[in-house]
Amino acid sequence: MASVLEIKDLHVEIDGKEILKGVNLTLKQGEIHAVMGPNGTGKSTLAQAIMGHPRYEVTGGEVLLDGESVLDMEVDERAQAGLFLGMQYPSEISGVTNSDFLRSAINAQREEGDEINLMQFIKKLDKNMNYLEMDLDMSTRYLNEGFSGGEKKRNEILQLMMLEPKFGILDEIDSGLDIDALKVVSKGINGLRGDDFGALIITHYQRLLNYITPDNVHVMMQGRVVKSGGKELAERLENEGYDWIKEELGIEDETIGADA
Amino acid sequence: MATDVNEFVINADEVIARAKERGESELLISKKQEALDKIESLEMPKPDKTKLNRWDFFTAAQPVTDSSVYGSLEELPEAVRNLLDIEHTKNIYVQHNNTPAYLQVSDELLDKGVIIENIIEASANHPELVEKYFMTDGVRVDEHKLAAFHTAMLNGGLFVYVPKNVQIEDPVQMVVLHDDEKASLFNHVLIVADEGSELTYVENYLSGVDKSEEQVNIVSEVIAKDNAKVKYGAVDFLAEGFTGYINRRGVTGRDADIDWALGLMNDSHVIYDNTTYLIGDNSQSDLKIVVVGRGEQKMNFTSQIIHYGKDTNGHILKHGVMKDAASSIFNGVGLIKHGATRSDAQQESRVLMLSEKARGDANPILLIDEDDVTAGHAASVGRVDPIQLFYLMSRGISQKEAERLVIHGFLDPVVRALPIESVKNQLREVIEMKVLSK
Numbered sequence: 001m002a003s004v005l006e007i008k009d010l011h012v013e014i015d016g017k018e019i020l021k022g023v024n025l026t027l028k029q030g031e032i033h034a035v036m037g038p039n040g041t042g043k044s045t046l047a048q049a050i051m052g053h054p055r056y057e058v059t060g061g062e063v064l065l066d067g068e069s070v071l072d073m074e075v076d077e078r079a080q081a082g083l084f085l086g087m088q089y090p091s092e093i094s095g096v097t098n099s100d101f102l103r104s105a106i107n108a109q110r111e112e113g114d115e116i117n118l119m120q121f122i123k124k125l126d127k128n129m130n131y132l133e134m135d136l137d138m139s140t141r142y143l144n145e146g147f148s149g150g151e152k153k154r155n156e157i158l159q160l161m162m163l164e165p166k167f168g169i170l171d172e173i174d175s176g177l178d179i180d181a182l183k184v185v186s187k188g189i190n191g192l193r194g195d196d197f198g199a200l201i202i203t204h205y206q207r208l209l210n211y212i213t214p215d216n217v218h219v220m221m222q223g224r225v226v227k228s229g230g231k232e233l234a235e236r237l238e239n240e241g242y243d244w245i246k247e248e249l250g251i252e253d254e255t256i257g258a259d260a
Numbered sequence: 261m262a263t264d265v266n267e268f269v270i271n272a273d274e275v276i277a278r279a280k281e282r283g284e285s286e287l288l289i290s291k292k293q294e295a296l297d298k299i300e301s302l303e304m305p306k307p308d309k310t311k312l313n314r315w316d317f318f319t320a321a322q323p324v325t326d327s328s329v330y331g332s333l334e335e336l337p338e339a340v341r342n343l344l345d346i347e348h349t350k351n352i353y354v355q356h357n358n359t360p361a362y363l364q365v366s367d368e369l370l371d372k373g374v375i376i377e378n379i380i381e382a383s384a385n386h387p388e389l390v391e392k393y394f395m396t397d398g399v400r401v402d403e404h405k406l407a408a409f410h411t412a413m414l415n416g417g418l419f420v421y422v423p424k425n426v427q428i429e430d431p432v433q434m435v436v437l438h439d440d441e442k443a444s445l446f447n448h449v450l451i452v453a454d455e456g457s458e459l460t461y462v463e464n465y466l467s468g469v470d471k472s473e474e475q476v477n478i479v480s481e482v483i484a485k486d487n488a489k490v491k492y493g494a495v496d497f498l499a500e501g502f503t504g505y506i507n508r509r510g511v512t513g514r515d516a517d518i519d520w521a522l523g524l525m526n527d528s529h530v531i532y533d534n535t536t537y538l539i540g541d542n543s544q545s546d547l548k549i550v551v552v553g554r555g556e557q558k559m560n561f562t563s564q565i566i567h568y569g570k571d572t573n574g575h576i577l578k579h580g581v582m583k584d585a586a587s588s589i590f591n592g593v594g595l596i597k598h599g600a601t602r603s604d605a606q607q608e609s610r611v612l613m614l615s616e617k618a619r620g621d622a623n624p625i626l627l628i629d630e631d632d633v634t635a636g637h638a639a640s641v642g643r644v645d646p647i648q649l650f651y652l653m654s655r656g657i658s659q660k661e662a663e664r665l666v667i668h669g670f671l672d673p674v675v676r677a678l679p680i681e682s683v684k685n686q687l688r689e690v691i692e693m694k695v696l697s698k
Contacts, residue, residue, distance in 0.1 A: 079656035091651035095669025
């Protein structure tokens, strides 16, 4: 049965300031949803809060994965339950090689004594790196250290492909990418598309959606989802911008705090 | 009660009588006599930011502790064997407390005139050579009270001489096993790499007892003559309870290199001094230090590179992890003397604190008396970055494992620099054990 990720009336604060003011969204495996919206409307906060970023405090609502409360889980448990967050600004970890890190991450999801066989791991890693047109020597470099913006994003997608989560939440995975890198990243995500993968793609550029066709599109403003629709919504946003939505909903300033 | 414990009485007659009884060389006895003559008038060393008046550097239950010797590599205790790559180990000296317990040197090296002997025998067998370099250009007998005390009490160590243009490919290793609570280590290592020679040397200090209230007062001197290259690796892992003074010093000739990779894992209170004098033009030194402090231990790490020659490069990299209530001072000094034009002094000290009570203090100091130079420093004291942990945990890695990865990663640049694979692995294991221990 397809897994379901439900976000219900989610309220989130950062440093005492409310950013999300009741977000509702349901995502099923097999679906790709895009969350769009101008800057400063709470899109990244949504992604970080679902994964459990330490700076974000959930003050209300719930996030359920197949009916189980994600918010009660530690960050690593969320990942083990099948969530993955592709970060906008991945951390650099000196002294830990990319491949050692990936192997630890894969083994963390497996039972003790059932660790991934080294040859199997290397085969899978090589295959995915080739698919993403990554230099193979990147596996022996320290995790994200000295990587260019594009390399970091590719590396996030590589992790996504290696870990095969139920749901991938991709936070501005397209920002700072040139067109070639954007195509490669899109190829990676499209390759995972299928009955046992769902994605929440956060972006404020329609550009990415030229390469990844979403099943659903949500627009966030003022810390809420204010409009949802199919892929035609993204197309209309590309052609007409956000102003028509603001007009329709009577919103003057779409950023958080503007309505307070 | 703040009793000053540096006042002490040393019985000079006993020291000399004991040295004679043990058949020590005239050279050594005369050095000991010199130290005894001067010790009263000498000052204590003054490591920046650490007060030593409560440290007892002078009480030693036994000046010398005799222990068993080993007939072959197979007879060595397991803890020692684990440090060796038995199949490939060609040149090794094992010291058991204060007893030279095993020595193996390849015929090839002996044929080339390489000398690897315990320091006491070497001072008898090669008096001119030892006298020329022993506590002359590196550490002086009368540098301070602890140097003099070291000389007077000297009871072990190693002498290595590499003749001109001899390049030793296989590392020379010294292992010192301390497994008698009453034993003190007054080891002296003297390495002389003659012109154009090359040497990789690694030493390990390890304990077979949980605790000892004795002394560790170690001096190592490395003399790299013109165009000589010395790589010096060490893993110190002695038990808690000692009072320690550990001084490793280098002196470079023209075009010479001395690279240090030191894993300072002792569980005791220790003052560490690592100074390299870049005397010859175009010489360089790279000093890498990694430290894990735990329990209540107090440590002071003073690392200096002093540039005298032109075009000299000195790079210091220190990474330390402090847990429990351990506290440490990291003093890094890059000193460029007048005339050392086009020299480069760089240093980086990073301290990671794992508990509320742990203390770390990084003091980078650049003293420059020359215009045409480059210099830089970076220092930080902090905790494990919660955003890094979040990143790792978001991939399913547990908090404990994520912390372990971050800490290993933090220390790895130094661990990697150790020249022997088995020693590298040992250091990784020691780090793991110290970091994870409760």
